[in-house]
Amino acid sequence: MRRVALFVMLMCAAHVARSANLEWFTDAQAAQEKAKHENKLVLLDFTGSDWCGWCMRLKGEVFDKPEFAEFAQSRLIAVEVDFPRHKALSQPQLEANAHLARAYHITGYPTIILLNGEGQQVGRMGYVQGGPAALIARLELLTRARGQVQMPSE
Incomplete structure (x- = not known):
C-alpha cells in the first residue's frame, strides 16, 4: 500500500513539474512561424537574465510558475x-x-512585446506585479482591447 501511495505521489509531482516547463524559443523567426501555423500569439521577453533584478523577479514570480505555463x-x-x-x-x-x-525600440528591461500571428505588435509592457494571474489578465486585456486576436479558450 505504501508503494502505491508513493507511486501516486511521485506521478503527481512529475505532472506538476512538467506543467511548469514552458518551451522558450531563442529564434524569433522560428517562433513567429510556429505561432502563425498554430494560431497563437508570440510573447517576446526582452531580458537581462543574469543581471536585471526585475527580469529575475518576473521569471521567478511569473514565467516559472505552473499557472503561467499552463496558460x-x-x-x-x-x-x-x-x-x-x-x-x-x-x-x-x-x-x-x-x-x-x-x-x-527597447530601452529598458524587462520589456514584454506581444505579437499576433502576422508579426504585428498588439501589446507592450514591463514588469507586472501580482504574479501569474496579473500578467495573464493583462495579456488577455491587451488582445481584446486591440481587437487583434481572441485568446483561444481551453
Missing part, C-alpha cells in the same frame, strides 16, 4: 531575447537579439 502552452509561443552580462551567447544570437531590440 501560455495553449495560447503563446514564448521567446527569450536575452542580453546577459555573464553568460555567453553565440555571435549570431547576439546579433539577432540586438536586431530585435532595435526593431522594437
